[in-house]
Amino acid sequence: MLGWEFPPFISGGLGTACYGLTKAMGQLGIKVTFVLPKMVDSKYATHVNLLSSDSQMSVGTLKFGELKNVAFRTINSPLQPYSTPGVYQRRIEEKLRQKQDGIVGTDGAVFGGIDYGSNMYAEVQRYAAVAAQLAGDGQFDIVHAHDWMTYPAGIAVSAMSGKPLIVHVHSTEFDRSGENINQMIYDIEREGLHTADKVIAVSYFTRNTIIGRYGISGEKVEVVHNGVERNGNWSLAETGIDKDEKIVLFLGRITMQKGPEYFLHAAKKVLEVMDNVKFVMVGAGDLMHRAVEMAAELGIGHKVLFTGFLRGEDVRKIYKMADLYVMPSVSEPFGIAPLEALENDVPVIISKQSGVSEVLKHALKVDFWDVNEIANKVVAVLKHPPLEVMLRNYGGFEVRRLRWKDSARKCAKIYEEALVAV
Amino acid sequence: MASVCFYFQVHQPVRLRHYTVFDKNDQYFDDYKNASICRKVANKCYLPANRLLLDIIRRFDGRFRVAYSITGVLLEQLLSFSPEVMSTFDALAETGCVEFLAETYYHSLSFLYSRDEFVEQVNKHIETIDYLFGQKPRVFRNTELIYNNDLAALIESMGNFDAIMTEGADHILGLRNPNFVYRPKGCSKLKLLLKNYSLSDDIAFRFSNRDWSEWPLTADKFARWINDVNGNGNVVNLFLDYETFGEHQWKDTGIFDFMRHLPEKILKHPDNDFKTPGEIAQSYEPVDTVDVPHLISWADTERDLSAWLGNAMQSNAIHELYRLEKKIKKTGDERIIADWRKLQASDHFYYMCTKYFADGDVHKYFNPYDSPYDSYINFMNVLDNLHSRCSRQRVAYSV
Numbered sequence: 001m002l003g004w005e006f007p008p009f010i011s012g013g014l015g016t017a018c019y020g021l022t023k024a025m026g027q028l029g030i031k032v033t034f035v036l037p038k039m040v041d042s043k044y045a046t047h048v049n050l051l052s053s054d055s056q057m058s059v060g061t062l063k064f065g066e067l068k069n070v071a072f073r074t075i076n077s078p079l080q081p082y083s084t085p086g087v088y089q090r091r092i093e094e095k096l097r098q099k100q101d102g103i104v105g106t107d108g109a110v111f112g113g114i115d116y117g118s119n120m121y122a123e124v125q126r127y128a129a130v131a132a133q134l135a136g137d138g139q140f141d142i143v144h145a146h147d148w149m150t151y152p153a154g155i156a157v158s159a160m161s162g163k164p165l166i167v168h169v170h171s172t173e174f175d176r177s178g179e180n181i182n183q184m185i186y187d188i189e190r191e192g193l194h195t196a197d198k199v200i201a202v203s204y205f206t207r208n209t210i211i212g213r214y215g216i217s218g219e220k221v222e223v224v225h226n227g228v229e230r231n232g233n234w235s236l237a238e239t240g241i242d243k244d245e246k247i248v249l250f251l252g253r254i255t256m257q258k259g260p261e262y263f264l265h266a267a268k269k270v271l272e273v274m275d276n277v278k279f280v281m282v283g284a285g286d287l288m289h290r291a292v293e294m295a296a297e298l299g300i301g302h303k304v305l306f307t308g309f310l311r312g313e314d315v316r317k318i319y320k321m322a323d324l325y326v327m328p329s330v331s332e333p334f335g336i337a338p339l340e341a342l343e344n345d346v347p348v349i350i351s352k353q354s355g356v357s358e359v360l361k362h363a364l365k366v367d368f369w370d371v372n373e374i375a376n377k378v379v380a381v382l383k384h385p386p387l388e389v390m391l392r393n394y395g396g397f398e399v400r401r402l403r404w405k406d407s408a409r410k411c412a413k414i415y416e417e418a419l420v421a422v
Numbered sequence: 423m424a425s426v427c428f429y430f431q432v433h434q435p436v437r438l439r440h441y442t443v444f445d446k447n448d449q450y451f452d453d454y455k456n457a458s459i460c461r462k463v464a465n466k467c468y469l470p471a472n473r474l475l476l477d478i479i480r481r482f483d484g485r486f487r488v489a490y491s492i493t494g495v496l497l498e499q500l501l502s503f504s505p506e507v508m509s510t511f512d513a514l515a516e517t518g519c520v521e522f523l524a525e526t527y528y529h530s531l532s533f534l535y536s537r538d539e540f541v542e543q544v545n546k547h548i549e550t551i552d553y554l555f556g557q558k559p560r561v562f563r564n565t566e567l568i569y570n571n572d573l574a575a576l577i578e579s580m581g582n583f584d585a586i587m588t589e590g591a592d593h594i595l596g597l598r599n600p601n602f603v604y605r606p607k608g609c610s611k612l613k614l615l616l617k618n619y620s621l622s623d624d625i626a627f628r629f630s631n632r633d634w635s636e637w638p639l640t641a642d643k644f645a646r647w648i649n650d651v652n653g654n655g656n657v658v659n660l661f662l663d664y665e666t667f668g669e670h671q672w673k674d675t676g677i678f679d680f681m682r683h684l685p686e687k688i689l690k691h692p693d694n695d696f697k698t699p700g701e702i703a704q705s706y707e708p709v710d711t712v713d714v715p716h717l718i719s720w721a722d723t724e725r726d727l728s729a730w731l732g733n734a735m736q737s738n739a740i741h742e743l744y745r746l747e748k749k750i751k752k753t754g755d756e757r758i759i760a761d762w763r764k765l766q767a768s769d770h771f772y773y774m775c776t777k778y779f780a781d782g783d784v785h786k787y788f789n790p791y792d793s794p795y796d797s798y799i800n801f802m803n804v805l806d807n808l809h810s811r812c813s814r815q816r817v818a819y820s821v
Contacts, residue, residue, distance in 0.1 A: 269444065272444075273443055273444070362776075362795075364795055364799075365792065365793070372444060373442065375443075376442035376799065377799060380443065380803070384799075386735045389734055390735055390776070
């Protein structure tokens with residue numbers, strides 16, 4: 001399995017999804033070798049880093065011991081999910097500057113330190129070339145690639161080994177960039193989708209994009225909805241926050257895809273009819289500064305809090321405080337965050353332009369552009385306790401039925417079909 | 423002797439428009455949608471069914487008889503949007519073979535929340551039927567056939583009724599069957615007619631179901647089942663939604679042809695006849711007392727109130743609605759009172775039902791909202807505005 005992020009080094013839902021899926025596959029007895037582009041110190045750059053799962057353990061804070069049957073291999077590469085070439089370029093320049101200034105150390109905010117590479121596409125190809133070397137050992141039956149950065153690698157490994165290629169689409173260039181797509185990324189995606197023996201889409205929403213925008217035949221594209229990871233019983237040790245104010249939560253990358261401006265415009269509307277509400281935006285992204293400015297321009301700066309990127313226990317704390325989660329995504333292939341919100345007893349309002357709206361019935365659904373309706377529903381949930389309670393209880397119940405095990409089973413079935421076809 | 427008693431429920435709610443918390447005006451209802459649905463149902467169901475029944479009545483020269491219960495809110499809509507339907511009902515009324523029943527004018531659940539309001543709505547319905555069709559109803563049916571001993575006692579005490587009808591639910595009958603006239607527990611004069619749900623549902627729900635072992639249902643076959651009741655009952659009460667014809671069962675299922683031929687097949691047997699509910703009450707004496715301490719209805723398999731009051735949103739919405747009763751009536755404002763009463767239609771609460779939401783079935787078909795949550799939010803926004811109108815009214819008085 002070829003991926004590009006994995007807990008704890010995650011910046012979005014992809015790592016979470018890969019974690020949930022591989023864990024459940026392991027439980028089904030499927031052996032998974034997970035190949036990651038991982039950033040390491042410069043002395044290891046351009047070398048294939050073959051880490052055993054044991055040594056991997058020391059890297060993460062997450063208990064990888066839970067992952068039966070999953071082995072990890074990492075390749076030195078500064079690949080980052082959700083990047084655009086521009087961002088990538090900036091990040092590298094920043095790193096170079098830091099180096100010149102003599103600042104050394106790991107960048108904990110998003111990913112490990114970056115110290116190599118000047119061209120994203122070259123990196124993708126390099127990752128592919130190195131991954132193809134791995135094909136040499138041939139200890140696998142299926143090549144499963146997650147999202148575009150790993151497609152060239154998937155194609156190469158599949159060609160070298162003769163094993164069927166499955167590409168798993170968690171998002172497409174159209175989700176990330178709207179109509180202003182990056183031609184190079186689109187071409188890579190298209191090639192991966194066309195070469196693959198089977199395509200797995202995380203929703204029917206995404207399946208439609210794959211068929212309509214990439215010209216893939218429908219019979220090749222299967223839908224496997226994501227599951228949700230049970231968080232176990234974490235203690236209800238209170239956060240110590242005395243709440244006389246309601247808290248409405250936005251949690252996700254602050255980028256065009258996630259619709260932060262619709263959240264803020266809806267907030268403005270809500271504040272016209274209610275006063276005791278605060279809006280909390282958790283996450284980072286290229287529209288972060290714009291969002292802060294916009295809140296100020298709308299005159300609701302004092303009602304909107306930006307926390308930056310949070311993870312782990314901090315995310316749970318924020319869920320604990322929240323009364324409502326809003327996901328106004330412009331285009332969301334799946335959207336695991338609302339499931340996590342429900343898991344944490346927070347009712348959700350989700351955009352109809354999302355894959356997760358296909359699996360959730362007990363959620364309020366809105367068109368992302370309809371700020372009036374978003375505000376209308378936010379007010380309703382905050383004002384009418386029966387509504388809040390029902391969304392929370394029924395939604396929580398519904399989420400419990402979405403299990404990674406079922407997603408893994410569906411993948412296994414697709415593997416079998418792909419193997420038979422070869 | 424088996425008397426076949428057809429009664430048709432005829433109702434369309436006044437649907438709300440999309441109303442957000444930011445809306446400030448008092449236009450709550452979606453006139454365009456209500457008019458177009460009313461005309462659509464008129465063309466698919468009311469007009470062809472009325473003409474068919476008129477035709478059958480004339481053909482059998484008084485031997486075929488039926489009853490209707492038409493809600494006040496539908497009559498209002500028909501008068502404005504589809505007057506031609508009203509003229510066919512007039513024609514039916516003039517045949518002398520059609521009985522009109524009484525119910526709550528607004529198709530409400532008021533019996534459960536306000537007895538005063540309930541009695542007012544029943545009287546308003548009786549007056550309307552009398553005014554439009556020249557008949558004073560003698561038989562009462564409550565919204566959704568909701569019923570218990572208390573309701574029967576209240577209806578008897580109103581003095582103008584001979585009979586009341588409800589669902590022939592298994593758990594109130596035990597080993598008895600619905601094909602007799604009964605007496606409600608605690609009543610001395612009022613008679614109780616029970617819906618034969620098995621035969622009624624054969625037409626209403628199963629008629630076009632190809633997985634049903636009896637499909638296709640022919641008039642001959644159905645008449646045979648009616649004949650089988652002979653010797654084990656006096657009446658067969660077939661209580662149906664009128665929209666069964668052409669709307670629930672589309673025309674191409676053959677439902678109209680079935681109905682066209684049914685009277686003839688039933689009357690072939692010399693012991694069978696057709697009677698209206700009022701005539702049934704005149705003709706047969708009660709054979710036993712039926713005790714219904716708890717509330718029942720004709721809905722779903724549960725035959726209880728859970729379709730309207732089964733979840734927290736539903737009960738919250740309806741409690742808030744009836745909590746306003748005094749304030750609303752105090753305003754004396756006809757429009758405010760009428761708006762409040764239109765909000766009482768059971769349909770608004772039905773839309774909020776989450777019972778079969780996940781499976782998406784019959785509840786969904788009749789639901790103008792995407793989800794029960796949306797319908798609750800809309801309803802509460804409207805109610806909020808209605809409430810604020812009462813307060814404004816009071817301020818105006820005090821000035």
